[in-house]
Amino acid sequence: MTGTHLGMPAFPEAAREAVGNSTLRANLRHATRTIREKRALAVTELDDWAALREAGKQIKDHTLRHLDTYLLQLEEAVTAAGGTVHWAQDAAEANRIVTDLVRATGETEVVKVKSMATQEIGLNEHLAAEGITAYETDLAELIVQLADDRPSHILVPAIHRNRGEIRDIFRERMGDWGRPAPEGLSDIPAELAEAARLHLREKFLRAKVGVSGANFMVAETGTLVVVESEGNGRMCLTLPETLISVVGIEKVVPTWQDLEVFLQTLPRSSTAERMNPYTSMWTGTTDGDGPRDFHLVLLDNGRTAVLADEVGRQALRCIRCSACLNVCPVYERAGGHAYGSVYPGPIGAILTPQLRGTASEVDASLPYASTLCGACYDVCPVAIDIPEVLVHLREQVADQGGHRVEKAVLGAAAWAFDHPAVLATAQRAASLTRALHPSRLPGPGRAWTDSRDLPQLPDKPFRDWWKRHHEGKEDAQ
């Protein structure tokens, strides 16, 4: 994935810093609690929620099992409708394809709809290095871009900012990117939205190239679907002459009818609405309506590796609703940045280590960034068993020697348990030296005792106590 997040500290260090930031915690607590209650209400309205969830899971599982077939079908349908399909194995290839397509138009600016896939590949940074400016047009993405910040939530990348901070960012930075914020801008959300409307309108009206992702791609028809709220998506998808959509290969669904499941579960899970304000669906190009050129870039970037893992592949069912973030006690306290990836929260903790591997410190620590409480699984509209995948990934991290001390300790313990005489001697020795035990572990074990007391040992091992009290009694009976 992108270099934006590389060199991040492991989750525990990043989280410790975040937990100490009281503004951040208050912002997150307020926002996640608000949305949690609303989502529960929106879901309760549908008495067939369990059946919709199960159907969503089955559609995605079926698609993944026949992913090659459906991608080929999609390619054929998109091509027949006037679009061009490109295949990108990794971030570098996707970035190169998009850059070349933009260059071919002669333009040096693009307008963007919020898209996880383009964040994942670091498209904006790549385009900037190639002399092309990408304007983010989603309100939260705009806030992140203006503040030179990083996204911290899948749906609301600026969830870590409150209205006062947003007003300050608009006042200070909008002028650097185009139309400045109106004089005397307050922190009233409606005024902030108005400021974004004015700032971006001139960009929409002159834009010749739009870049998007997609929530769904329908294999049988070649239709792409973008679900949004503000109308910036509609602007980017319909006003430019050229549209480039970068979409992960797992976003394909087999049939038009399949949308009836996800268009009911996604809005309720993400923004707790019966339906989001705007959904755009397009199939190739249409004469006299919308872009003349449409390019679809199908992105792998680690997804086929995830697919190869029979337990982990369920993460590819994700429809990026972010309900799991909003219910997660760890996310609520640590915030999105601590996860060191564009995919934070519970889904990030299982997706990132699978997409990037667990070689780096932050990626190896992500499967542990959870209490395994299971709230994420309960709310997931495609029933991804996140705790199951977390435990599975912990096994992998442990196997690769990610935690050396733990491995050494468990190795020694296994040997001792295999040699009862050694174990008995060690236990007696431990009991006899009780008075000398420190309250905190030295060396690498210190971190463990930072937040825990060492257990107190009894004055004699259980086997000695048993011997004294029970020896001979069983024989007597």
Add this chain to the structure above:
Amino acid sequence: MSSRRQMLDRIRRALDGGAGPGGASPAAAVSRAYAHEHGDRTPAETTDLLVETLEQYKAAVHRAAPGKVPHVVARLVAEAGSGRVVVPTGLPEHVLGLVGCEVEHERPGLTAGDLDTCGSVITSCALAIAETGTIVLDAGPGQGSRKLTLVPDHHICIVRAEQIVGSVPQALARLSPARPLTWISGPSASSDIELNRVEGVHGPRRLDVVVVDRG
């Protein structure tokens, strides 16, 4: 080897030879035990539900008998203070009969910039969904191109009662994916500031829906 070939090969290797049981037929693999519609409603109740759900998402709803539509449309244009309205081809002319300001018909070459200076847009729709408070436009007669209902700040949409369906599954079954589709549920909004919904970002900030009762 092309990237296309390599990605397809990797997928097949990941799936250990490809297709799982049942072949590539979603019909066999997916149990659609969910409801086709939530609840049992008469057509009149479906219309009432649409009005309720639209209003909950801050669309203004106006019910009118067929003969009264021109009056309602003219009043809404006047209330918005629009000096110029734009309309798509295929919208029944009598609907516009009482509009007091300049009426411009969509033509090839009409730019987004032209639309930006226009007060209101008046369209019909392909259908509406009662359960979710959604209007769907499919660029058919009376609906115009997608930018027509996007750039102006005020959208008046005329929905005939017989165009209202109950649910999302019923809507998809009636729509053609070959057409560009726009699903609209209330005016433009954002949840990006503290996860609270704020109306009015880039799309029309004012959405008036005229629901025309059965004649």
